[in-house]
Amino acid sequence: MAKLPLTEQQLIEAYGPHLNEAPPGGWDAGLEIDRVVNTHCCFCGQQCGIKLKVRDNAVVGFEPWYEFPFNEGKLCPKGVKRYLQGSHPDRLLHPMERDPAAPGGFRQVSWDHALDRVVGEIRRIQQTYGDDAFAMLSGVSLTNEKSYLVGKFARLGLHTANLDYNGRYCMVSAGAGSKKALGVDRSPNPWSDIPLADVVWIAGSNVAETFPITTSYIWRARDRGAKLIVQDPRVVPLARTADLFLGVRPGTDSALFGAVLHTLIRRDWLDHEFVDAHTLDFDDAVAAVADMTPRWAADITGVPAARIEQAAEWWGSSATGMLLHARGIEQHTKGVDNVLAAINLGLATGKFGKPGCGVSTITGQGNGQGGREHGHKCDQLPGNRDISNPEHRAHVASVWGCDESEIPGKGIPAQEIIEAIHAGKIKGLLSICFNPLVSSPDSNFTAAALDRLEFYSVIEFFLSETAQHADVVLPGSLHEEDEGTATSGEGRIIKINAAVEPPGEAHLDWQILLDIAERLGKGKYFPYKNTQEIFEELRLASAGGTADYLGATWDRIENEMGLFWPIPEIGHPGTPRLFEGGRFFHPDGKARFHGVPFKESAEVVDDEYPVWLTTGRVVSQYLSGTQTRRIAGLVAQYPEPLCEMHPQLAERIGVTDGDIVTVTSRRGDITLPARVVNTIRPDTVFIPYHWPGAKAANQLTNRAVDPISKMPEFKVAAVRIARSPGHVETTDRRDLELHEGPS
């Protein structure tokens, strides 16, 4: 019975998002502090170091942490204002049960009552429909310890195969591509390699808005004379000064990469020695690009052939180079193909395993890297192990103290879990740290799916749009209320320190999972007294896997300001750069080329839906916005989604900047203001996805997924656009809202 207890508007009035403008007690109150805690930002995969100022068990401000080597004090606006998620009026303080008759739609209940109800429903559903009819969805804002615990809890506590996580919408195409080609799912490089590159190629990543700190690394390369290539359907802020801009049509990245490889081969800009000694299947890649001339690719991608040749020349003739890619090439039904095509360029020119060389994803989520390694991915066990591999299962069973047969097999990925809920095959759900109603494609479908659950319980700190559907709400913990580790996009394990204790009756996330496991009669598998004990077990469980944390200790992680895995033995220095000496992680040590033919996206434009839609993020919001839509300063920067379009398109449909437009796809429609800029392709519109309900860009997106990674195609859909009544001023509301002064 996971329908909304009240209307969306009534729920928003009761549980937010409301805006937190200032620290507890007002702007002047945070000036005197009890202590400062060295920790990290709770948002993206860069995991910037930050100092939180604490007074009276509340975070009241921040201070730059200059000594932390990754960011040396730098922060984006989200990092600066992250502390305002604490002491927030929307914070969930008590367990609650759905009750349409109660004010706000939920009534406060005791922990005992809430946990008994959750466990009773898990048992009822599993006894009635089978174990796998109860699913769990998780997220990678959780620490390594919590990610590991969720993996073990779902398998041994819930005994369900159906556990997956929100990284399914983020890093899985990159992970799958890297594993196929290189034998491991980790960035090949520490970020300190970027300044050593002679050419930096950013493919499908709005670095300035989504990984702002990385811009400083890129500029350090440029200060040495490096060339910058940016490949994107929009002239994103970093692109403005780029040496070369490749303004690709959405969904055509593999055609562009193919034409570059074609050119490298034709001009013999290859590292034959490297290819011969360290790779396999080059012939497959050569055959696939035989007809992919720059002229052919120009027609498909919309990028002039001369620019494609120029990119090939710079990449092929530079001694060092790094190609960094993100969701722009990965969130496609051919996301894995795109990643493989990018890696081909690195392998062909020998750009791996050396300073300033690599082809790497930029991991999106805070603990996207570490979280996916340790077991809340439907097909993985800790240490990046394969849940279908008998040896891997046996190792993990020996650490968990269970029989191998007790560990369920491979489950279904996040989008398929939602489809299975919609189809009535999955009846019950427990979720933590995931807001699929905003972040999943085709949000009308997701909402209908949630309505069909017989029982839904959520562990959350704010009542997210998905959590509004819950039967039982379990108030969990914020990032700054618990300690543990996370692993950044560089593969650097870092230490998260607790600054404050959970308020009210909120509990630490891991304790809630332990309480449920205890009531399910599985307490013997979860004997932890603190999160450090979970980490100690994680080390052993990961040992011998590719993501080997055996030699990592909390002390070393903290004292050395991070450690790069693999760390296969005690005292091992860690491994900042992978593949040194051309040794890849496949058993034979060789990397694999892949032949990547070009194929179109799942949906292409036609007469009825003639415009390409692509979605993404803005700098002031993070993912589904559960946290950042509650912080006043961040909301003021970009209060609502805008439909970015080129003046040529705007003229065709008769709108100017600020006019209201309705954008319609085969799934749904959205009505929002137009932002007319000539920094986007004329055949494409862009809408950021951070908002729910009528403002959700994902009302338009397509549920089609990559056959290997199961990543939905957030980056390409076909839409039509028409003018709607109304006009707003979209330009720079910041001055109006942010500069009103102390209140």
Place this chain on the structure above:
Amino acid sequence: MRYGIDDSPVFVIDQSRCIGCEACVQACMECGTHRGQSLIHLERIDQATTTQTAPMVCMHCEDPTCAQVCPADAIKQTEDGIVQSALKPRCIGCSNCVLACPFGVPKYIADFDQMMKCDMCTDRTSEGYAPMCASVCPSEALWYGTIEKFNETRSGSLLRDFMFGRQEVRTKVYTVVDELGAGALDVFAPTRSHWLDDPFGLEQEALDG
């Protein structure tokens, strides 16, 4: 990084590196001396045609125009050359300084009935720390450090002498230009061809060009 008195760190703005993220605006608001009130400006040049944005701190002129035109003698300079916000008891809110500043920095803030502007985070710099905005700036468009460090690690040249009509202005804050010795910019010269003239190859470049 904490600077000693002999390091003589300087503040540098390189507008070309600005990514418009507003980390500076958000961080300025966290400065202890004016918490809740941001005093840095982030200008959007022409949002319809470019993502170029320009962060603007007070340039801290050696002979500040704002102080010259203040009828109440409310704008003072510290010994280090930091031009401060108007003294609250003296400021009459006339906005002469707002109109006169060649860089458009001072703002009259009605809530306080006072001119307020960037004071280079005196509370931080006096302790050897970088100002808030330059501490957090993700792209190092706002930068704080020694001139030696700048010359060692960064491209571009430092400039701090400006002409506004016949008025010569020397500032404490530096800005970055490509080449100091390149002479005056010829605004009538033909523009250098650049992909930015036609980012999507709509006009100048044929697809096979």
